[in-house]
């Protein structure tokens with residue numbers, strides 16, 4: 001790790017002021033809990049001259065009910081992961097989200113880390129999340145300062161994996177995100193926040209701030225869960241992670257959604273699951289789900305663990321979790 005370099009710090013109290021400050025300085029970066037950003041600064045990956053600390057913006061630290069329409073919950077981007085994991089309404093209605101939040105890093109990280117930072121987390125790779133001297137001695141790589149990808153040397157693509165735990169759990173609920181930028185505010189589906197490009201995986205416009213997340217109210221009887229595989233049993237990013245949401249009706253699937261993390265450059269919603277609607281989740285269906293998940297996961301050699309193993313594991317996680325939820 002390098003010493004912490006000098007930088008200018010702003011601490012705005014409104015989202016509008018944060019956007020204004022960001023727009024006025026091309027080399028500035030947003031800083032929430034800092035549990036990823038500060039590590040990257042000390043590794044020489046990020047070198048912002050100015051950081052815009054979001055922790056004094058009270059309006060983005062609340063979880064509230066959405067009034068009118070079909071209801072649901074709005075979660076401020078500044079909500080800490082520990083508060084998200086402990087929230088009673090979320091635990092009851094969106095268990096995949098609280099389980100995913102509770103599985104991030106360790107208790108101290110979760111007390112600082114925010115849901116906004118978790119959804120905007122940089123992609124990760126064995127050749128990227130290293131100290132300055134380590135990366136320099138390998139001539140850096142395409143994602144930062146270099147001109148070769150050490151994972152797929154022949155190409156010009158980066159396969160660094162999005163490895164946030166909470167995004168897949170929000171994706172299975174069809175979450176939307178409220179964004180605020182210099183050109184105004186907009187709301188987009190969370191799935192559209194991501195691009196399948198490890199180098200540039202967020203579809204945020206320049207200086208855009210993630211303000212809040214909207215979760216639609218789930219249909220009665222919906223169950224969900226999140227499971228991850230990691231090297232250490234605690235304080236570790238997922239090698240593969242899987243969220244499942246399912247609604248059963250009279251022993252048959254009424255609705256099902258599965259989303260993956262850490263196996264693609266963006267969190268991935270598994271496609272083709274509509275085929276299971278109206279069918280029981282018997283062994284044949286569960287095996288097919290496992291194989292669909294395996295075929296859509298595209299892990300590369302971005303961790304110390306081999307891609308074929310992560311592909312097998314993510315299929316097994318999906319099968320096991322779906323079986324457990326369907327039997328619940």
Ligand SMILES: Cc1cc2nc3c(=O)[nH]c(=O)nc-3n(C[C@H](O)[C@H](O)[C@H](O)COP(=O)(O)OP(=O)(O)OC[C@H]3O[C@@H](n4cnc5c(N)ncnc54)[C@H](O)[C@@H]3O)c2cc1C
Pocket residue numbers: 029030031032033034035036037038039054077078081103104105106109112113114115116117118119120121122163164165166208209210211235236237238
């Ligand atoms: C040892 C260790 C283990 C970890 N394990 C895990 C793990 O298991 N799972 C996991 O998911 N994460 C893990 N993390 C990463 C991190 O702790 C969490 O993802 C955390 O939620 C990041 O949130 P933050 O508020 O600290 O983000 P920050 O570090 O402050 O920011 C992260 C990025 O998001 C941007 N950003 C933050 N807020 C906003 C916003 N509102 N709008 C736009 N951009 C924004 C920042 O500019 C930055 O690029 C780990 C980190 C460490 C150090």
Ligand code: SF4
Pocket residue numbers: 124125126127128141142143144148149150151152157158159160198302
């Ligand atoms: S996938 Fe390639 S370009 Fe991307 S971070 Fe890893 S080594 Fe670098």
